Amino acid sequence: MHINIKYFGQIAEITNTEEESLELNGRLVSELLEILNQKYNKLKSIDFQVAQNQELVSIETELTGAEIALLPPFAGG
């Protein structure tokens, strides 16, 4: 499955890119996160939510391909 991933805020600093594409055989969003955790070690220290195809989802959601976004909270004002 071809997945396009968007990174925001601190996460984009860890991944050093705002967007990338991955080929993946996993079934769930959590499986994708495990792969990303291995690829980017510091990702584990960040709290974030996941959106799939522009909708916030739980990590137990089935991957449907297309677009994933990793979204950390911002505090600044």
Add this chain to the structure above:
Amino acid sequence: MGRYNRHIILSEIGQVGQDKISNAKVLVIGAGGLGCPVLQYLTAAGIGTIGIIDFDVVNISNLQRQVLYGSSSLGHNKAIAAKSRLDDLNNEISIIAYPEKLTHKNAIPLFSEFDIIVDGSDNFETRYLVNDACIITNKPLVFGAIYKFEGQVSVFNYNNGPSYRCLFPNPPKKDTVPNCSEIGVLGVLPGIIGSMLANEVLKIVLAIGNVLSGKLLCYNALTSHTLTLKINRNEVQIHSVLIDKDNFENRNSQVNCEVETPIVSVTELLPAENIQFIDVRELNELPKIEGLRVTSIPLSQLESHLNKIDSNKKKVLFCQSGIRSKRAITILQDAHITNCFSLKEGALELNNYTKTFTNER
């Protein structure tokens, strides 16, 4: 030519709409980077009553982006300095300065005086406090937050829409998200995001256009990209705030961010002697845990079932993924129940582990 002529000649607003603006009462939390543009536009638009709460004073490093202040404001309280500039901008409206810190004690009576709350604060402690107080007082919350070159905008708690906790259920671990004073921010960014917040306020007041409820708008000033994500209302989150309502004033503002949730892993737990396992999932959620005595108290009912908790045992709370159990821990901590731990893994892993463990024996 009247002050509000350019509004009134718009058919979408007219005198009727301008009267709605004049009758509206809006409270702005924080008169910093986001608060300044929000206040400036709401004052210019003629919002009838504007409250400003900020305990901080104007510092020279604020002037790069906090456009209401000048050299003469340095060292002055921001709420008061903002009011003095805004009174000059529009003397036909009422502007109230609250030069104090927003706390669990003053939030509910203060919010009750206004129709709409705007969150332009700069820390998670205040953001969760504002969100919870908006749920309790049933006020729409116009939310904006910034990080370096990026911003997030949404309207929470509007017409039964989601709240901030439906997006981010719990505050992040302390010191994991730096703020503007630690890492810097592009000066114009709060100007852009703050203007969007003022726009959302006016749409709510006028009941025109589409309010950004149930959506989070993400903006990147460097790429000019925007992405709008859909957020769903999470009844469990809303309920967990409402059940704690009577205790709200007594809550310690520090609790949200400064107490680390104690976490254990399944591998550290068995054999489960002198442990009370508490399942905070709703009663119909699967899998059921086999081979282990479990007390079921859904998160939404936890507050009213504290008597089911065994004070002599170590308490291990679990849910599907470890998010609700963390929230449950804060409820128990607030009730001064100690020796509580959130299970790192979810019910599925616990079940698998218990099965293996039972089979081995």
